[in-house]
Amino acid sequence: MTIDTLDLAFIPEQDEALRGPVRAFLRDEVSGLPANLRARSWMGFDADFSRKLADRGWVGLTLPKKYGGAERGPFARFVVSEELLAAGAPVSAHWIADRQSGPLILKYGTEAQKQFYLPRISKAEAFFCIGMSEPGSGSDLASIRTRAVRNASGWLLNGSKIWTTNAQHSHYMIALVRTSGEPKDRYQGLSQLIIDLSLPGVTVRPIADMSGDAHFSEVFFDNVLCPVDALIGEEGNGWAQVNAELAFERSGPERLYSSMVLVESWLAHCRKNPSPGSARLEAMGNIISWLTVLRSLSIAVTAKLARGESPAIEASLVKDMATEIEQAIPRLIADVIGAEPRIVASAELRRVVAYLEQLAPSFSLRGGTREIMRGIIARGLNLR
Amino acid sequence: MDMFTEALERIFQERATTAVIRHIEGGGSSAELWSDITASGYMDVLLPENDGGADLTLGEAFPLFMLAGKYALPIPFVQTVMARGWLRAHGQAVPQGAIAIAGPEAHCSDTGGLQAPGVAYGAVADWVLGEFDDAWMMLPCDAAVKEKGESRGSQMVDLCWTSIPKTAMVMEKPEVVTCAPAQLAAAALAPLLAGAARQVLDMTLTHTAQRKQFGRAIMQFQSVQAQLSVMAERVWAMRMAAQLVCNAANNVPSGRLAAIAKARCSEAAVTVADSAHALHGAIGITEEYDLQLYTRRLREWRRASGTETWWACYLGQDVISETRGTALDYILSCTK
Numbered sequence: 001m002t003i004d005t006l007d008l009a010f011i012p013e014q015d016e017a018l019r020g021p022v023r024a025f026l027r028d029e030v031s032g033l034p035a036n037l038r039a040r041s042w043m044g045f046d047a048d049f050s051r052k053l054a055d056r057g058w059v060g061l062t063l064p065k066k067y068g069g070a071e072r073g074p075f076a077r078f079v080v081s082e083e084l085l086a087a088g089a090p091v092s093a094h095w096i097a098d099r100q101s102g103p104l105i106l107k108y109g110t111e112a113q114k115q116f117y118l119p120r121i122s123k124a125e126a127f128f129c130i131g132m133s134e135p136g137s138g139s140d141l142a143s144i145r146t147r148a149v150r151n152a153s154g155w156l157l158n159g160s161k162i163w164t165t166n167a168q169h170s171h172y173m174i175a176l177v178r179t180s181g182e183p184k185d186r187y188q189g190l191s192q193l194i195i196d197l198s199l200p201g202v203t204v205r206p207i208a209d210m211s212g213d214a215h216f217s218e219v220f221f222d223n224v225l226c227p228v229d230a231l232i233g234e235e236g237n238g239w240a241q242v243n244a245e246l247a248f249e250r251s252g253p254e255r256l257y258s259s260m261v262l263v264e265s266w267l268a269h270c271r272k273n274p275s276p277g278s279a280r281l282e283a284m285g286n287i288i289s290w291l292t293v294l295r296s297l298s299i300a301v302t303a304k305l306a307r308g309e310s311p312a313i314e315a316s317l318v319k320d321m322a323t324e325i326e327q328a329i330p331r332l333i334a335d336v337i338g339a340e341p342r343i344v345a346s347a348e349l350r351r352v353v354a355y356l357e358q359l360a361p362s363f364s365l366r367g368g369t370r371e372i373m374r375g376i377i378a379r380g381l382n383l384r
Numbered sequence: 385m386d387m388f389t390e391a392l393e394r395i396f397q398e399r400a401t402t403a404v405i406r407h408i409e410g411g412g413s414s415a416e417l418w419s420d421i422t423a424s425g426y427m428d429v430l431l432p433e434n435d436g437g438a439d440l441t442l443g444e445a446f447p448l449f450m451l452a453g454k455y456a457l458p459i460p461f462v463q464t465v466m467a468r469g470w471l472r473a474h475g476q477a478v479p480q481g482a483i484a485i486a487g488p489e490a491h492c493s494d495t496g497g498l499q500a501p502g503v504a505y506g507a508v509a510d511w512v513l514g515e516f517d518d519a520w521m522m523l524p525c526d527a528a529v530k531e532k533g534e535s536r537g538s539q540m541v542d543l544c545w546t547s548i549p550k551t552a553m554v555m556e557k558p559e560v561v562t563c564a565p566a567q568l569a570a571a572a573l574a575p576l577l578a579g580a581a582r583q584v585l586d587m588t589l590t591h592t593a594q595r596k597q598f599g600r601a602i603m604q605f606q607s608v609q610a611q612l613s614v615m616a617e618r619v620w621a622m623r624m625a626a627q628l629v630c631n632a633a634n635n636v637p638s639g640r641l642a643a644i645a646k647a648r649c650s651e652a653a654v655t656v657a658d659s660a661h662a663l664h665g666a667i668g669i670t671e672e673y674d675l676q677l678y679t680r681r682l683r684e685w686r687r688a689s690g691t692e693t694w695w696a697c698y699l700g701q702d703v704i705s706e707t708r709g710t711a712l713d714y715i716l717s718c719t720k
Contacts, residue, residue, distance in 0.1 A: 008627045086712040263711045270704045285696030289644040292715050293625045321617045378609035
């Protein structure tokens with residue numbers, strides 16, 4: 001891996017052209033919501049909002065037209081995502097399907113699977129969640145124990161998944177499960193299943209987080225009989241498929257803008273309330289300069305995706321740095337607000353700070369922890 | 385790597401060896417190295433072909449600038465190339481000789497003199513380009529009193545002129561300023577920092593692969609791998625920041641991007657230098673081992689022409705004083 005592989009790239013004009021219409025739509029739909037709601041961003045669930053986006057053709061942007069998509073590239077999705085996240089739109093209903101489940105089904109699915117799922121994704125009628133972590137398997141994903149056994153009528157599924165974002169709102173889960181061998185076989189014998197969460201034997205139990213929200217769940221499978229065609233891709237190829245999927249998950253603007261609603265709210269506060277101090281200038285300058293450089297790195301990764309490459313190492317590198325600034329933003333802004341005690345921040349702004357302080361630890365956990373990212377980078381540097 | 389870059393790398397490998405660097409740092413003449421590189425035509429790469437240049441854009445010259453950092457070049461190659469392009473874009477004559485660029489420290493003293501403290505490459509420059517209380521000037525170094533506020537080997541000096549020398553070039557400021565001299569100084573240091581950091585990472589990767597403790601190469605330890613991964617992240621971010629500021633029309637960098645690049649490269653330079661020394665152990669702080677040639681520069685260039693805090697405050701002021709537009713708009717305006 002050499003550092004020349006992430007070269008400055010630019011969003012093509014035809015994709016940049018999406019920005020205006022998306023922004024106009026968001027001005028009508030989202031800008032009136034209180035900032036502490038908008039700060040939930042891709043954790044905010046609103047099925048009606050997702051359908052409105054789908055009506056405009058902004059869901060399933062990268063899927064082929066014959067499956068109801070817009071047949072645009074990763075840059076189009078970058079522009080739309082960037083605007084949605086910066087505005088704090090409640091995008092979580094369709095987010096995972098749009099970002100990775102759709103592309104995964106397109107890449108590995110049978111024709112029948114594509115024809116069934118992809119048009120529903122593009123219409124925001126089928127919401128997906130990702131079943132990876134289990135109670136005993138977090139960063140050590142290959143140690144999972146949930147098992148699907150093939151019998152005469154399909155796959156008999158037993159086990160559980162945990163920390164599954166949106167499981168309680170989703171129609172389907174794409175789960176990594178063991179279909180042969182034992183946990184000690186590690187990467188061998190793993191497969192991916194598309195699980196209809198309405199099947200008998202599935203129990204979804206939402207888990208409240210410290211902010212009071214319940215965006216993730218524990219999901220139990222008790223003798224769930226999935227049809228034969230629940231298998232997506234090749235039996236035993238689950239590990240490779242999951243890693244390809246994670247390259248989509250780790251590289252996008254959602255790793256950059258998790259605290260953006262706070263940045264915008266605080267900028268408005270600073271403009272309205274002048275202060276002679278330099279603390280706010282320094283914090284603002286650090287935030288803006290980091291975001292500018294990381295955005296260019298993220299676009300460089302997107303350019304690789306657009307060329308059909310799978311930049312797993314580069315995506316991990318950008319994710320690790322970008323989640324660092326996402327987490328630094330609430331800390332920096334909280335400090336400056338407290339350093340200007342006579343300039344009282346509105347209750348709404350303080351609610352955003354407090355909410356993000358509580359959500360921020362998850363930024364570097366979801367999609368792979370900091371330690372896992374650094375391990376992947378180390379492998380890219382030929383250290384292991 | 386393109387032909388231009390390859391050819392320059394060969395010149396640096398042959399002419400700017402670490403022995404030459406140590407000789408010049410010790411007070412030896414830089415004239416021979418200067419004439420070698422000038423003779424190759426690289427100083428004029430940004431000028432039009434009918435002026436003896438190669439008509440490269442700043443973006444195309446960016447890999448050349450990174451090389452100057454990678455080889456700890458002891459003459460102001462990047463500053464001279466950038467200043468020549470910038471002077472030309474402002475309709476100014478381009479003088480012969482090495483040009484250093486003064487940062488936000490440049491000012492007029494109470495007694496009518498001109499002061500440029502802590503100028504990177506000031507010890508080996510013929511000219512200093514700077515803004516002195518609103519006046520843009522090219523000042524001849526031979527008319528200045530030089531004082532070193534640095535330690536062994538440094539090429540950073542304070543320059544002081546008791547009055548405006550006769551041979552000074554006083555420029556007219558344009559009505560709309562895209563990039564003032566202090567910002568050009570920051571822009572020039574960004575690829576130097578990024579190139580030197582890249583070299584420091586490479587040296588550290590080599591060292592940790594060779595050095596064995598507890599029966600294995602130290603890079604096999606997870607805590608060492610984590611430190612190297614963080615170094616790599618910083619080095620990639622520095623390169624992107626430097627490439628952003630070099631992506632400029634008409635050889636005049638954007639002042640905003642100069643601030644962004646210098647802020648990010650300066651902060652990361654410290655992390656990279658600290659980690660490199662931590663992972664090298666005692667050998668890294670010896671004079672004989674080459675690491676110090678690069679880490680001393682990382683720290684000096686970080687301090688030269690405004691540290692990360694200076695440029696972050698500059699940017700913060702710029703963002704907050706805009707009356708319209710979101711933070712995202714500002715970020716987009718920087719990278720269009």
